[in-house]
Every structure is written in structure tokens, then in C-alpha cells.
Amino acid sequence: MQLISPSNLKSIEDVHEWLNRCATIYRSTEHNERIKIDLSSLKWVSPVGCAALAATFYKLYSRYDIRISIPDNESADKVIGYLERMDFFEICPIEVKTAFETHCDMDKYYNRHRNVQTKALFELQRVKNYREVGPLQKSIRDIMKGRLAPNRVSDIASIIGELANNSIEHGGTPCFPCVQYYPQKKKVEIAICDFGKGIVKTLKDLVPHNSSHDVVSKAILTKASGVEDEDRGRGLMEVKQRTFDWSLISQFYVRTHNSAYQVFPDKVETLESGEYYFGTYYYIIINMH
Structure with a gap:
């Protein structure tokens, strides 16, 4: 099964749509089943999108064997940079952080200077x-x-x-x-x-x-x-x-x-x-x- 993120997670309507998609996965798949979470089209994240991703990832990882496709579009650098600036990768399940580090040069985000x-x-x-x-x-x-x-x-x-x-x-x-x-x-x-x-x-x-x-x-x-x-x-x-x-x-x-x-x-x-x-x-x- 595949769970595809909306292109934006910046409003309560975006979060609502993401949760609807999570609900469909939860209803139609069994415990410990493998699912793919596709974030490749994600272009924009706000504070509520960041917090909602963290909460839903913890719930999903408690039930499934997860594979993640990270953002891969013209806005990916901004999206990943924002998530890192919000300390998302310090808070999310370790498997999520590892997926990003495996498929992206995260050192450039971790080592950048924050003013x-x-x-x-x-x-x-x-x-x-x-x-x-x-x-x-x-x-x-x-x-x-x-x-x-x-x-x-x-x-x-x-x-x-x-x-x-x-x-x-x-x-x-x-x-x-x-x-x-x-x-x-x-x-x-x-x-x-x-x-x-x-x-x-x-x-x-x-x-x-x-x-x-x-x-x-x-x-x-x-x-x-x-x-x-x-x-x-x-x-x-x-x-x-x-x-x-x-x-x-x-x-x-x-x-x-x-x-x-x-x-x-x-x-x-x-x-x-x-x-x-x-x-x-x-x-x-x-x-x-």
C-alpha cells in the first residue's frame, strides 16, 4: 500500500486531507504490513504541517513496516531545510530520520549556520x-x-x-x-x-x-x-x-x-x-x- 502526501501541508485543510489518507491506509491494511509513504511531491510545510507529520509518523510506525520516499521536486531543498530548522529530525521516529539521511545529503542542513x-x-x-x-x-x-x-x-x-x-x-x-x-x-x-x-x-x-x-x-x-x-x-x-x-x-x-x-x-x-x-x-x- 502507498500513502501519498498532499503537495502542501500548510493549512488545516491540508492536514485534514493528509489524515483522511492516513485513515484509508489504517482501515485497509493489517498490522505490521509494509506501506510506502511518498513525500516526493511535498512542496510546502508550515508549523501545523510539521507537527502533524510528527504525530502521524509516530502512530503509523507503531503499526506498520514503513518505507519513505523523501521530497524530490523543485521545492525539496526548502521543505527539508524548514523541517531541519524546526528540529523535526530530532523529534521524529529514528526510522524517518534514517530514511532522509539515506537518500539525501543531510549534513549540509545539519551543519549550516543558524543566525x-x-x-x-x-x-x-x-x-x-x-x-x-x-x-x-x-x-x-x-x-x-x-x-x-x-x-x-x-x-x-x-x-x-x-x-x-x-x-x-x-x-x-x-x-x-x-x-x-x-x-x-x-x-x-x-x-x-x-x-x-x-x-x-x-x-x-x-x-x-x-x-x-x-x-x-x-x-x-x-x-x-x-x-x-x-x-x-x-x-x-x-x-x-x-x-x-x-x-x-x-x-x-x-x-x-x-x-x-x-x-x-x-x-x-x-x-x-x-x-x-x-x-x-x-x-x-x-x-x-
Whole structure:
């Protein structure tokens, strides 16, 4: 079987399409079967694409014997360079790193000089438990200090902390956060992905609902929680509030269960529906205009 990546992994719709393709493979192949993951046409990756690749590779490698075709097109150098700059190859399964090193001169990426004076990103991390969330937030504050107002740095750290805690507590898997600040565009992109059971499976037996979309809406707009008998469930509400406190034109996306959504200050809209696949994939674009 062959799993072919979209040409772009830069939007929540791209991630949705990638997860649909992963779901097809998962549904139609047996445990330990060999599959080929074809990344040869991949031309563009954003923070959410980077985090989504890491999360899905861990899930796929837990089940299959994988072979990978690496990017091989006019944009391959930029794609591989970006993944290396985001520390993707330090975080991904070792088999993925080995596939790239076998078919590409990775030393030219590993040994290049990174200008730390212009560094404006928090590279991809793998956060496995609650003890790692505090140091994760501190690292974000240290990197963003001096680039944004102190209260905005605190907001970013809080958003990442809440989403990481959600992934660990409810998803039951490690999560993969990264942050990139674009000074010229005056925006911050926050991505955090996991390969756990997702929002719907966590909450469907705990909240009244007519559809899986209702469950997702209540998870984000109310205090619905997967932890019973506790004053919990404020996390995603607070993430939403912090996101739109910056700007009402900020963008908040999530892909979970079988659908991609856009979150607004007062509602959650379904963008696309597809096939169920593991995990929750958050993508927040904060515009500072």
C-alpha cells in the first residue's frame, strides 16, 4: 500500500486531507504490513504541517513496516531545510530520520549556520507528560522575550500549556508543539498535535449531543470536560478567549475525529468532514495588526 502526501501541508485543510489518507491506509491494511509513504511531491510545510507529520509518523510506525520516499521536486531543498530548522529530525521516529539521511545529503542542513539573532521560533518539541509542560512554557517565554509585549508572551505560553495539558490528559499520548513568529507579517502561528483518541471519543459519553460536531463545539465553547466531578473544562474556553483578545481577525482551527473546524469568538463552524483518524490537531494564527 502507498500513502501519498498532499503537495502542501500548510493549512488545516491540508492536514485534514493528509489524515483522511492516513485513515484509508489504517482501515485497509493489517498490522505490521509494509506501506510506502511518498513525500516526493511535498512542496510546502508550515508549523501545523510539521507537527502533524510528527504525530502521524509516530502512530503509523507503531503499526506498520514503513518505507519513505523523501521530497524530490523543485521545492525539496526548502521543505527539508524548514523541517531541519524546526528540529523535526530530532523529534521524529529514528526510522524517518534514517530514511532522509539515506537518500539525501543531510549534513549540509545539519551543519549550516543558524543566525540566532534572527531566531523567532520555538522548534518542534515532543512533550510526554505533565512535568514537561512547565519547562515547555518557560522555553517559549525565553525565546519570545523581547520580541513581543510581556503579556502577549504570557498568552502564547498559556495557550501552549493548556493545549499540551489537554493532549496529555485526554488524548493519552505525547503532543508536538511548535511556535513561529513572523515579524514582517506581524503574526504568530501556534501548532500543537497529538495522536490520541481525540475530543469526540473523550467527551461523547459526558455531554448531551446530536452529533460529533456538537461534542466539539461544547468542548470549546463550554466547560465540558473529560474529568468528572471536578471544576475542569475551562482550558479550551481560555485558549479561545486569549486568541481573540489579541485580535478578532485571529484564526483558530482544529481537526479532530473526522472533521476540520474553525473556531470563532461565539461559535464553531465545520469546514470539512472526512474519515476518522487519531488525534487532535490545533492551529492558531494570531494577527497583531
